[in-house]
Amino acid sequence: MYDFAAMGAWLEFAVRWVHVITAIAWIGSSFYFIALDLGLHRDRNLSSGADGEEWQVHGGGFYHIQKYLVAPEKMPDDLVWFKWESYSTWLSGFALLFLVYYLGSEFYLVDPAVADISGPVAVLISLASLAFGWVAYDQICKSKFGDDNTRLMIALYIILVGIAYFYTHVFSGRAAMLHLGAFTATIMSANVFFIIMPNQRIVVSDLKAGRVPDAKYGKIAKQRSTHNNYLTLPVIFMMLSNHYPLAFSTQYTWIIASLVFLMGVTIRHYFNTIHARKGNPTWTWLATVLLFLLVMWLSTAPMFRADEPEEATGPALKYAQADGFDQVHDIVLGRCSMCHAAEPAWEGLHWPPKGVRLETEHQIARQARAIYLQAGLGHAMPPSNLTYMEPEERAAIIAWYDAATQ
Numbered sequence: 001m002y003d004f005a006a007m008g009a010w011l012e013f014a015v016r017w018v019h020v021i022t023a024i025a026w027i028g029s030s031f032y033f034i035a036l037d038l039g040l041h042r043d044r045n046l047s048s049g050a051d052g053e054e055w056q057v058h059g060g061g062f063y064h065i066q067k068y069l070v071a072p073e074k075m076p077d078d079l080v081w082f083k084w085e086s087y088s089t090w091l092s093g094f095a096l097l098f099l100v101y102y103l104g105s106e107f108y109l110v111d112p113a114v115a116d117i118s119g120p121v122a123v124l125i126s127l128a129s130l131a132f133g134w135v136a137y138d139q140i141c142k143s144k145f146g147d148d149n150t151r152l153m154i155a156l157y158i159i160l161v162g163i164a165y166f167y168t169h170v171f172s173g174r175a176a177m178l179h180l181g182a183f184t185a186t187i188m189s190a191n192v193f194f195i196i197m198p199n200q201r202i203v204v205s206d207l208k209a210g211r212v213p214d215a216k217y218g219k220i221a222k223q224r225s226t227h228n229n230y231l232t233l234p235v236i237f238m239m240l241s242n243h244y245p246l247a248f249s250t251q252y253t254w255i256i257a258s259l260v261f262l263m264g265v266t267i268r269h270y271f272n273t274i275h276a277r278k279g280n281p282t283w284t285w286l287a288t289v290l291l292f293l294l295v296m297w298l299s300t301a302p303m304f305r306a307d308e309p310e311e312a313t314g315p316a317l318k319y320a321q322a323d324g325f326d327q328v329h330d331i332v333l334g335r336c337s338m339c340h341a342a343e344p345a346w347e348g349l350h351w352p353p354k355g356v357r358l359e360t361e362h363q364i365a366r367q368a369r370a371i372y373l374q375a376g377l378g379h380a381m382p383p384s385n386l387t388y389m390e391p392e393e394r395a396a397i398i399a400w401y402d403a404a405t406q
Contacts (some may be wrong), residue, residue, distance in 0.1 A: 005405070009373055012099050019092035026085035027164075027232055037222075038276035040067055049073065070215045075207040083197055090189035095274045101126070101175055105365055106315040111172035119315075125170060126179060133163065133183045134190045141223070149223065156227070160184065160261055164254040173248035174241075174355065180257050181238025184231050191224040223247055229272070233264035245355035246299040255296050263291045284383050309362050316365035322404035325365070327396050332371065337388040372401035 040052030049322065051069035055062060101109045105119030109126070117125075136159060146152045163183055167176035199217035206213040237260045241247040247256060270284040310321035338345040340358040356370070357363050364371070374381040375389065376397035382389055 005369055005372060005401070006377060008099070012096065015092055015096045015099060019089065019096055022085055022092055024089035026089045027236075029082050029085055030225070030228060030232065032271065033227070035275040036065065037067065038272055040065075052264060055324075070218055071203050071207055071213045075204060080206070081191060081197075081200075086189050086192040087136070093182065093185060097126075097178075100179070104369075107369075109171055109175045111175075114168075114172060115170045117170070122129060122171065129163070129166075129179070130183060130186045134187055134194075137187050138190070138194070153227070153230070154242075157261060159379075161254070161258045162259040168254040173245075173250075174255055177238050177241040177248040177257060181235045181241075184235050184238070188228045188231055188235070191228055195224045196221040207376075230265055230268050231261075233267055234261045243349055243354065245353075249351070249355045250299055250301045252298040252301055256298055259291050259295050259298075263288050265293075266291070310360045312362045312365040316362055316368070319365040319368040319401075319404045320361050322400055324396060324400035324403055328371075328400045329364055331359060331389070331393045331396060332364050333392065336371075336375070336390045337383055338387070339382075367406065368401060372397060376401060 034052065042052040047052060047065065048066060049068070049072070050066035053064065053066045055064055057063070068323060098146055102123050105122050108355050109122045110117060110119055123309065137156060139153065140146055140155055145155065160180070160183075164176075164180050166184075167179050170176070171179060202217050203213040234257075237247075238257070247253070250256070259357045266284040266288045268282055273281050273284075337358050339349055340352045340356050342352070342357055342359065344350070344352060358367060358371075371381075376394050379385065379394070
């Protein structure tokens with residue numbers, strides 16, 4: 001019989017790999033063009049009519065780059081569009097969200113101690129929140145309120161803080177932090193799909209028709225591109241946070257997320273100022289360090305302890321009732337729970353790795369797939385087999401999981 005759990009794990013791995021590759025491409029091109037735009041020399045009277053230019057050297061060659069404020073007089077034949085990076089990043093990210101959090105909603109998305117909702121309801125909340133984020137943000141940008149960029153950025157920050165608070169009171173801690181990243185990334189990708197690219201197409205159409213393009217389209221696109229620039233670093237933090245319980249397992253998770261957005265602003269402000277040749281604002285690094293120290297301090301607050309039932313319930317019940325569970329329960333308690341506990345007994349550990357606890361029947365049954373993949377089928381756990389899990393014990397885990405999934 002083909003191992004569908006292993007196939008699912010490899011599918012998640014493949015999608016995650018694609019997501020990382022495309023994200024690197026998107027972030028790289030985004031950061032490059034923001035730096036290029038800020039660094040252009042605009043004090044030169046260029047015969048081409050361009051707004052600015054810059055000479056760059058890379059890979060053993062020299063590049064002469066010019067930017068037109070609106071558009072050149074004639075449409076070039078070999079225009080390169082930068083769009084697939086954004087679309088591929090969002091699509092692969094949503095596919096990963098679907099595979100991990102939607103298909104496994106009862107285990108990864110829902111935490112009954114946070115909100116007693118069903119998996120389908122949680123998925124609907126997730127989808128609705130992503131759509132709401134884009135609509136609310138877009139309408140604010142298009143209103144007169146959005147004419148002031150500083151005021152607009154403050155409003156966006158307030159929305160993000162509110163959403164962070166909302167997510168941490170609806171989803172599990174890990175899902176809440178990741179959803180905040182997805183919420184922000186959806187705004188960023190939608191900026192490209194609904195605003196930046198359509199505006200550029202209007203300019204191209206005007207050029208082909210012999211009309212002078214309206215400068216407002218470029219101005220609007222640049223505003224959205226700037227927003228994306230400042231949101232990128234916090235999104236990366238949110239996406240990596242699921243590996244670090246310190247970021248998502250305390251009662252201050254929403255505050256930590258709010259401070260991370262501020263750190264993204266301070267870091268990008270430093271580089272943007274440097275690229276624009278407007279000074280060397282080293283104070284931004286001090287501000288970033290202070291914000292990070294505050295995040296560290298908040299993260300050392302007592303971990304959030306969900307009041308979970310001792311006995312398995314809900315989707316975990318079938319694993320607890322499968323043949324061999326009693327034996328596996330004893331194996332996990334003997335080989336794994338000294339680390340995966342609310343108060344780990346292993347010297348040097350102050351919290352359970354990745355926030356996973358394996359002390360009760362319910363907790364063990366909820367982690368059935370992970371236990372099977374990492375301690376049964378694979379030998380990743382225990383790390384370096386520090387607790388000397390025997391081959392027979394790994395075989396018992398495999399037999400139990402197979403019995404539960406027949």
